[in-house]
Structures are given as C-alpha cells and as structure tokens.
Amino acid sequence: MNLKLLSAIILEIIILTSLASALTITSVTSSPEEVQPGEKVSLSIEIENNLDIDVTDVVVSLNLNGDVQKNIPAAPFSPYQSSSEIKIGDLDENDEDTADFELIADADAILGSYKIPVEISYNDGTSIKNEEAIISLIVSAEPR
Numbered sequence: 001m002n003l004k005l006l007s008a009i010i011l012e013i014i015i016l017t018s019l020a021s022a023l024t025i026t027s028v029t030s031s032p033e034e035v036q037p038g039e040k041v042s043l044s045i046e047i048e049n050n051l052d053i054d055v056t057d058v059v060v061s062l063n064l065n066g067d068v069q070k071n072i073p074a075a076p077f078s079p080y081q082s083s084s085e086i087k088i089g090d091l092d093e094n095d096e097d098t099a100d101f102e103l104i105a106d107a108d109a110i111l112g113s114y115k116i117p118v119e120i121s122y123n124d125g126t127s128i129k130n131e132e133a134i135i136s137l138i139v140s141a142e143p144r
Contacts, residue, residue: 023058023120024048025133026096034140038107040080041137045099047120049091055122058088060099063117070134075116076109077137091122109139 027046035041045060062084066074079102086099113136120131 022050023055023091023122023131024050025118025120025135028135030137034138035077035105035109036141037076037105037109037139040102040104041077043101043103043137045101045118045135046096047088047091047099048096049093051124052093053124054090054092055124056090057121057123057128058091058097059085059121060088061085061119061121062101063119064103067117070117072115072117072134075114075137076106076139077103077114077116078106080104103137105139111139111141113138 024047025045026048027044029044031042032039043062047058047060049055064075064077064079064084066072082102084101086101088097088099091097115134115136118133118135120133122129122131
C-alpha cells in the first residue's frame, strides 16, 4: 500500500473518530433566513451528544466579536432580549437539544455573509471540554 493512501486512510479514521466522540452541531436555522439591517432574527442551533456518556453543564456561546486568530471579523449582530450564551444543562448520550438565540442586525450592517464562531462547553464527568464551530448569517440589503 502506498504511503499517501495509508496517510489518507489514517487521517479519515482520525476525523471520523473525533466527529463520533463529541458534541456536534447538527442543524442551524434562522428566521428570517436573510436579515435586513436593524431587523431581528431568531437563530436556532441544534446540538447532538455523540459521546458514549451523558454530559452536564452544556453551554452554547456565540462569539459576535469575531476571532482574530482565525481572521474572522466581528459580526454586525447583537443579542436582543437574550444573551449570546445559552445554558442547555444536561444532555444524555445520543440526545439532542436546541439553543435558541434572539439577535438584531446592526442598523449599519453591510450586505454580506458573516461568520460567527460558536463554542460548546460541557462537563464530561472528568473535566470541562470545549468544541468549536463556525456558522454564518446573511445580511441581504444595504443599510438605509
């Protein structure tokens, strides 16, 4: 077996193993799907526990300030009558739950797709773990 093929197989196994042993985002929906500047948006992020154990203290956080290390600028959204952090609590093995956020687009938001880093923290019974992902929201019109 050639070395490139073996390396690709090992990498695929590592990726599949890490995906199967974590809390993962299974669905992201927003209403409306595309947001106008100054408009409110409901954002739902569905989380699934793919671990072989129940976990506690599950928290889903949106980093609306961006991530300099990943070259992701701040998103033109703010929490609206809610927080950028939602506490889900306990999540049993193979269960799903949803973190619902209420946001508002900045009045001066410019047309475009905005990446939003998401962090999921939880206690697996031995320590606090963190999973990271990136979602996006679309501003579909220029500011008025």
